[in-house]
Amino acid sequence: MSGDRITKALLFISSLTILLLGAGIVLSLFGGAIPAFREFGLKFIVSPAWNPTTGSEEYGALSFIAGTVITSILALIICIPMAFSTSLFIAEYYNGTRTSSILRSLVDLLAGIPSIVYGFWGFYALRPLLVATGLSDQGFGVFTASLVLAIMIVPYATSLSAEIISMVPAELKEAAYSLGATRREVIFSVVIPSARSGIIASFILALGRALGETMAVTMLIGNANVIPKGLFAPGNTMASVIANQFGEASGLKLSALIAVGLLLFLITAIVNALGKLIIKRFA
Amino acid sequence: MNNTPQSENVLEIRDLFIAYEPGRYAVKDVSAHVRRNSITAIMGPSGCGKSTLLRAMNRMHELYPNIETKGDILLDGQSIFSMSVIELRRKVGMVFQRPNPFPNMTIYENVVAGFSLNDIRLKKSQRDDIVENALRNVALWDEVKESLYRKGTFLSGGQQQRLCVARAIAFNPEVLLLDEPTSALDPIATSKIEDLLGELKKKYTLVLVTHNMSQAARISDDSMFMYLGELVESGHTNTLFTTPKDPRTEAYLTGKFG
Numbered sequence: 001m002s003g004d005r006i007t008k009a010l011l012f013i014s015s016l017t018i019l020l021l022g023a024g025i026v027l028s029l030f031g032g033a034i035p036a037f038r039e040f041g042l043k044f045i046v047s048p049a050w051n052p053t054t055g056s057e058e059y060g061a062l063s064f065i066a067g068t069v070i071t072s073i074l075a076l077i078i079c080i081p082m083a084f085s086t087s088l089f090i091a092e093y094y095n096g097t098r099t100s101s102i103l104r105s106l107v108d109l110l111a112g113i114p115s116i117v118y119g120f121w122g123f124y125a126l127r128p129l130l131v132a133t134g135l136s137d138q139g140f141g142v143f144t145a146s147l148v149l150a151i152m153i154v155p156y157a158t159s160l161s162a163e164i165i166s167m168v169p170a171e172l173k174e175a176a177y178s179l180g181a182t183r184r185e186v187i188f189s190v191v192i193p194s195a196r197s198g199i200i201a202s203f204i205l206a207l208g209r210a211l212g213e214t215m216a217v218t219m220l221i222g223n224a225n226v227i228p229k230g231l232f233a234p235g236n237t238m239a240s241v242i243a244n245q246f247g248e249a250s251g252l253k254l255s256a257l258i259a260v261g262l263l264l265f266l267i268t269a270i271v272n273a274l275g276k277l278i279i280k281r282f283a
Numbered sequence: 284m285n286n287t288p289q290s291e292n293v294l295e296i297r298d299l300f301i302a303y304e305p306g307r308y309a310v311k312d313v314s315a316h317v318r319r320n321s322i323t324a325i326m327g328p329s330g331c332g333k334s335t336l337l338r339a340m341n342r343m344h345e346l347y348p349n350i351e352t353k354g355d356i357l358l359d360g361q362s363i364f365s366m367s368v369i370e371l372r373r374k375v376g377m378v379f380q381r382p383n384p385f386p387n388m389t390i391y392e393n394v395v396a397g398f399s400l401n402d403i404r405l406k407k408s409q410r411d412d413i414v415e416n417a418l419r420n421v422a423l424w425d426e427v428k429e430s431l432y433r434k435g436t437f438l439s440g441g442q443q444q445r446l447c448v449a450r451a452i453a454f455n456p457e458v459l460l461l462d463e464p465t466s467a468l469d470p471i472a473t474s475k476i477e478d479l480l481g482e483l484k485k486k487y488t489l490v491l492v493t494h495n496m497s498q499a500a501r502i503s504d505d506s507m508f509m510y511l512g513e514l515v516e517s518g519h520t521n522t523l524f525t526t527p528k529d530p531r532t533e534a535y536l537t538g539k540f541g
């Protein structure tokens with residue numbers, strides 16, 4: 001009996017600690033961002049300026065918001081066909097076979113590779129390829145970053161969608177088969193429509209991942225503090241500008257970086273909440 | 284429907300064996316026939332192979348990739364294993380244990396789902412006719428004619444099950460297979476379905492799996508009693524219920540098992 005109470009108390013304390021930690025992070029982000037917002041107001045969000053020269057200091061987050069949104073959306077567009085077809089293959093076409101379970105473990109393995117390794121691979125394997133095509137001088141830029149980002153989120157989106165697809169009730173598929181539908185007709189008229197909202201949600205969650213991804217993007221995007229001028233032009237994302245500059249930042253610049261972090265936090269929180277909401281309604 | 288002279292038996296099951304895993308037979312050496320425009324009840328304790336036998340009649344059992352089938356089933360004298368499954372399933376429709384209308388489709392779309400799934404294009408007027416006819420045949424038309432374009436999942440369980448019957452008969456099949464179609468329904472909905480089956484046998488041949496003996500006694504013309512994968516006894520329902528030949532049938536009918 002008393003052992004039970006001790007366990008309960010311990011669990012309560014750890015949950016409370018997590019709650020306090022979360023609240024603390026949000027509070028310190030807000031606190032740290034106040035000077036920047038006091039100085040630039042809401043203009044901070046819509047201005048692309050990033051000028052740390054003492055005397056004419058001016059900071060705005062738009063370049064990084066643009067970099068983040070463009071790379072993430074592009075990554076998502078590249079990811080969708082790959083993840084969608086792989087999840088159908090795993091969860092429907094080859095469901096229950098050896099091939100499917102091998103592929104499933106492979107996808108999980110890919111999902112577990114640290115982002116720095118993807119970054120390395122992008123830097124030494126992918127970037128030279130892009131240089132060879134002549135599309136880009138040094139191979140850095142939005143496209144390279146998006147491509148690696150896409151490869152990073154494919155396993156995540158795949159395993160979520162596969163989960164959703166395998167939740168489509170067998171009795172619906174049987175109903176369709178009993179009406180003389182072929183495999184293809186069952187998949188396109190029953191499985192995909194029934195799983196649609198869940199599949200969409202898994203891509204939204206994958207987008208959430210892409211938005212916050214830092215290391216690999218920082219290594220490949222070219223780190224130019226401007227709105228990217230094209231697909232192969234360099235830029236910077238919200239996460240990578242923080243990673244690049246926090247070390248030597250102080251004063252107003254530090255506050256501006258924290259404000260960028262706060263915005264990133266808000267954007268990913270909203271995207272993730274949206275995805276989770278749709279998943280919940282689906283299940 | 285058919286130009287060839289129609290024999291009394293729609294389905295002939297010959298020495299049928301079915302195993303989900305090699306050597307483990309769920310259906311063992313079953314031979315039987317199903318008479319035209321009758322209701323044949325398949326009874327037996329849970330796990331005795333009723334659903335497996337029923338699903339073999341339109342080859343739904345082949346959805347399990349490792350299944351092994353020996354023997355034959357003839358539909359109007361032709362082996363169902365030599366037909367295309369798609370043809371077969373249009374002639375032999377199926378209704379399941381739990382009502383399963385397509386949740387993403389309206390009532391109207393559910394009824395014609397068999398056509399749209401198979402990419403069969405119909406004129407709007409043809410579709411309207413099929414929908415109205417099928418829904419009238421399952422006594423659902425008056426209840427849903429105002430809400431044809433609402434989702435089928437808003438209906439009550441019994442209405443959903445009748446919608447599923449309508450979906451299955453929209454093709455005008457010869458045979459309708461029903462796997463415990465009332466086991467998820469309340470008594471009132473159940474008796475409506477039972478009345479409906481009595482009507483439907485005028486047009487179709489029905490095979491009904493049921494765990495409910497009194498249901499079999501009430502509505503079926505012929506009965507089969509299965510036990511551990513074997514067909515223990517079959518024949519006219521009256522005879523089988525009043526003078527069972529096999530002691531296992533008698534034990535089942537008197538409630539000794541399952």
Ligand SMILES: Nc1ncnc2c1ncn2[C@@H]1O[C@H](COP(=O)(O)OP(=O)(O)O)[C@@H](O)[C@H]1O
Binds near residue numbers: 330
């Ligand atoms: N998908 C399956 N895989 C393996 N064995 C199965 C499967 N479905 C049914 N069986 C087995 O086959 C036997 C008959 O099952 P079933 O036809 O569903 O019986 P009933 O409908 O009479 O309850 C049971 O022993 C059951 O365990």
Ligand SMILES: [Mg+2]
Binds near residue numbers: 333334335
């Ligand atoms: Mg069964």
